[in-house]
Amino acid sequence: MDEPDTDTGERSGEQSPEERERARERMAAAIAEVRYEGKKAALVYAVVDAVVVFLLANVVLTALSPAGLPTQVSVPTAVTEPIGAAVGRSIPALSLPAGAVVGIALGGLWLFGEYLYRVRQPLVEQFEAANANVTDALRTARDTVEDGAETRMAARLYEDVLAGLKQSSSTALVDSRRLLGTLVVVILLSLATVQVAVVEVSLLDRDPVETEATDDRPDEYGGLEDGDAILGDGEDVQAGEENLTAEIDSTGGDQEVDRSQSFPSSDTGGPGSASGTVDSQQARFAGQDDVEDAALIREYNLRIRGDADDGDTDQ
Amino acid sequence: MSSEQDIDALQRKIADAREQIGTRIVGQEEVLEQLLVCILADGNALLESNPGLGKTTMVRTVAAVTDLEFSRIQNTPDLMPSDITGTEIIRETDSGREFVFEKGPVFANVVLADEINRATPKTQAALLEAMQEKQVTAAGETHELPRPFFILATQNPIDQSGTYALPEAQTDRFMLKLLVDYPDYDEERTIVDMNTAGAEQVPVERSLTRTEIRAVQQLVREMPIADDLRDRAVQLVRRTREADDIEFGASPRASMALVQTAKARAFLHGRSHVTGEDIEALAAPVLRHRIVVDFRAEREGRTADDLVASLLE
Numbered sequence: 266m267d268e269p270d271t272d273t274g275e276r277s278g279e280q281s282p283e284e285r286e287r288a289r290e291r292m293a294a295a296i297a298e299v300r301y302e303g304k305k306a307a308l309v310y311a312v313v314d315a316v317v318v319f320l321l322a323n324v325v326l327t328a329l330s331p332a333g334l335p336t337q338v339s340v341p342t343a344v345t346e347p348i349g350a351a352v353g354r355s356i357p358a359l360s361l362p363a364g365a366v367v368g369i370a371l372g373g374l375w376l377f378g379e380y381l382y383r384v385r386q387p388l389v390e391q392f393e394a395a396n397a398n399v400t401d402a403l404r405t406a407r408d409t410v411e412d413g414a415e416t417r418m419a420a421r422l423y424e425d426v427l428a429g430l431k432q433s434s435s436t437a438l439v440d441s442r443r444l445l446g447t448l449v450v451v452i453l454l455s456l457a458t459v460q461v462a463v464v465e466v467s468l469l470d471r472d473p474v475e476t477e478a479t480d481d482r483p484d485e486y487g488g489l490e491d492g493d494a495i496l497g498d499g500e501d502v503q504a505g506e507e508n509l510t511a512e513i514d515s516t517g518g519d520q521e522v523d524r525s526q527s528f529p530s531s532d533t534g535g536p537g538s539a540s541g542t543v544d545s546q547q548a549r550f551a552g553q554d555d556v557e558d559a560a561l562i563r564e565y566n567l568r569i570r571g572d573a574d575d576g577d578t579d580q
Numbered sequence: 581m582s583s584e585q586d587i588d589a590l591q592r593k594i595a596d597a598r599e600q601i602g603t604r605i606v607g608q609e610e611v612l613e614q615l616l617v618c619i620l621a622d623g624n625a626l627l628e629s630n631p632g633l634g635k636t637t638m639v640r641t642v643a644a645v646t647d648l649e650f651s652r653i654q655n656t657p658d659l660m661p662s663d664i665t666g667t668e669i670i671r672e673t674d675s676g677r678e679f680v681f682e683k684g685p686v687f688a689n690v691v692l693a694d695e696i697n698r699a700t701p702k703t704q705a706a707l708l709e710a711m712q713e714k715q716v717t718a719a720g721e722t723h724e725l726p727r728p729f730f731i732l733a734t735q736n737p738i739d740q741s742g743t744y745a746l747p748e749a750q751t752d753r754f755m756l757k758l759l760v761d762y763p764d765y766d767e768e769r770t771i772v773d774m775n776t777a778g779a780e781q782v783p784v785e786r787s788l789t790r791t792e793i794r795a796v797q798q799l800v801r802e803m804p805i806a807d808d809l810r811d812r813a814v815q816l817v818r819r820t821r822e823a824d825d826i827e828f829g830a831s832p833r834a835s836m837a838l839v840q841t842a843k844a845r846a847f848l849h850g851r852s853h854v855t856g857e858d859i860e861a862l863a864a865p866v867l868r869h870r871i872v873v874d875f876r877a878e879r880e881g882r883t884a885d886d887l888v889a890s891l892l893e
Contacts, residue, residue: 405806405853416802421587422852 285415292423293410295430296389299403302435303388309439311380313447319372320454326364327461338366396433402426590796591850594620596787598848600645604782605638606774607767611758613848614865615642615732621844622797623755623837624711624731626696626746626869631736633760634771639692639732646788648689649726653707655699657744661706665716666723681718686710689726689790696733697743707731708750728793748828748872755837756862757869796847803843805854813838813859819891820867825877826887830870838866864888 326334340359349356389407393400406426409419594616601612611627615638618625629635636652643650653664666684670677685691686707693707710716711731716723733754735746751757763771774782814835821829842858849858868884877887 401806401809401855402851402853404808405804408807409804414804416804417587418799418802418852419804422804425852 282415285417285420288420288423289410289413289415291427292406295427296403296407296410299392299430299435300388302438303391304384306391306435306438307380307383307388309444310383311376313444313451314379315372315376316451317447317454318375319368320451320458322368322371323362323364324454324457324461326367327362327458334363334367336363337361338363391438392433392435395435395437396429398432399426399429402429587799587852590792590799591847593788593792594796594848595850597645600784600787601638601641604641604774604784605634606770607763608634608638608760611760612638613845614756614758614862615639616848617841617844617862618756618758619646619728619730619793620796620800620847621755621837621840622728622800623841624733624753626751626754626757627732627734627760628737628757629734629760630762633762635732635734635760636692636694639690641784643690645784645786646790646793647786648728648730648790648793650690650692651685651688652692652694653685654694655696655703657698657700659699659703661703662718664703664707665710666718668719679719681721681723683723684716686716687723687725689728689730691729691731693731693733695736695743697735697745699744701744701747704744704746704750707733708753712753728790728797748870751869752831752833754869755841756865758865759868800840800844800847803846803854804852805839805843809842809854809856809859810839812856813842816859816863816891817867820871820888823887823891825874825882825890826871827874828872830867834866834870838862841866860892863892 330336337360340361342358345356345359387404389404393403396403402422403426406422409422598612598616602609605612615625619642627635640650642648653659662684664684664686666682666687668679669682671680696704696707699707710725711729714725714727714729716725736743762768817830817832817835817838819829820826820834823829838859839854841862842854845858845862846852846854864885867888871884871887873882873884873887
């Protein structure tokens with residue numbers, strides 16, 4: 266070892282101030298990297314936990330079906346329209362199960378809250394806890410860098426910590442056992458979600474599946490019912506708005522026909538008349554878009570045929 | 581040689597010196613470590629032990645392995661301040677008579693002030709002032725004490741008759757108070773064998789120069805400490821002022837001493853940063869002589885060390 270030049274032990278071969286400054290900058294960069302790794306680990310935990318919260322809320326709400334909660338929640342057009350505009354096609358009105366919507370909301374809140382909570386914890390200390398070879402040293406280096414210290418001992422500390430960081434790993438920031446346990450919970454909750462959806466478990470006194478278009482008709486056929494009640498009130502059919510022009514060329518026969526007929530023609534002789542106007546009309550029902558019960562239609566048909574048969578027999 | 585290599589070399593030399601001292605001093609590892617910590621932290625120590633526990637040998641050995649000049653002051657009630665600090669004497673020279681300052685025994689690198697509580701308060705004050713100021717003023721002239729300067733003052737806890745107990749304000753000037761306990765059976769047997777057979781004294785090699793000690797003292801001051809550890813040391817000292825079992829707590833000087841000695845211990849252990857273990861290891865030596873235990877706690881048999889330990893929990 267060289268003999269000291271002064272009483273304070275300054276040596277000719279010691280690091281220059283520039284070298285110490287570079288060491289401090291390297292240390293600052295390393296600490297920034299440690300913090301970044303800590304944020305990534307926080308995000309991993311937050312995402313996994315948020316998925317658990319989402320699934321749990323969905324399963325519980327689907328199973329309990331609380332009376333105050335609608336079964337389906339319509340997605341507002343304010344949401345669908347921008348998405349439709351983004352993808353270049355119109356998205357029809359959507360409705361999602363209320364349990365899923367609440368789950369997404371809770372999961373999102375959880376994700377945000379847990380991530381914020383975790384990144385507000387000292388990330389360097391978390392890294393130290395996961396890597397014993399830099400315990401105490403890393404946060405000392407962090408504080409020393411923040412103080413701007415460039416002493417010989419600080420430079421030595423930076424070198425020690427940088428060497429220690431080479432042997433450390435950020436994967437230790439994530440507790441693999443905890444993560445694995447959470448993933449198992451996610452799988453179980455996913456299975457429970459499927460089970461609840463298929464079996465339609467309802468723990469409260471409420472129909473397991475309800476739709477917005479309430480159908481009060483019983484599933485079993487109970488005889489003839491009032492047609493108006495089923496099909497709704499009849500309305501006058503409005504005229505169609507689309508005008509079509511058709512040209513019919515006729516061929517055949519000995520005599521050549523040299524006439525073309527356009528529809529609608531200017532002849533307003535009425536329907537059936539060659540000169541009458543043909544207004545296209547579209548029949549429709551303004552009532553509920555109910556799907557007729559096949560059994561009911563069949564019953565009507567059978568009754569009508571039976572009446573007809575009876576009439577024929579009577580004659 | 582880079583700065584890091586310098587620091588490594590100094591840490592190796594201190595480890596060598598410690599090993600050398602260990603060849604002559606059996607056991608007492610903790611006290612020996614605290615003694616070296618006190619030297620590296622540029623402080624002074626108060627050592628309490630019963631007679632015959634080898635404290636003089638320990639200090640002499642430290643001086644021997646570090647090429648430090650050693651002197652011993654045996655304090656007695658008739659000891660005058662000038663007997664310690666030195667005095668002006670008239671000397672005959674070719675040009676006539678002149679006053680010359682004759683340096684006292686305090687002008688050494690390592691001073692063992694034996695049984696300091698036997699000296700009168702006036703003499704104690706002179707010694708402690710020299711210890712604090714690192715200089716002596718005599719006949720209007722100021723004389724710098726050699727550096728490094730380290731005083732190890734001893735107290736005998738058994739014989740209290742004819743003594744002048746150091747007031748709290750004076751004991752606060754000692755960075756550490758070390759307690760030397762009796763050796764265990766095996767250690768005592770080794771001590772007997774070592775000192776009653778073969779050479780009169782186990783030889784030791786000089787492994788550290790006074791210049792290197794000064795360099796280490798400077799490096800110890802530069803030793804980085806994490807903010808939370810520094811805060812922990814400060815909070816510990818502050819809690820001594822608020823604890824119910826403590827009548828008088830420690831001063832901010834104790835906070836400084838705790839941080840400084842923790843840094844020295846970290847250097848002694850070859851580290852470049854302070855750990856919580858350093859703070860915990862030195863809390864009792866730093867605080868035990870700076871706090872006054874409440875009489876109720878004392879009646880329950882609780883000592884200052886017990887209270888410091890409870891504050892650390």
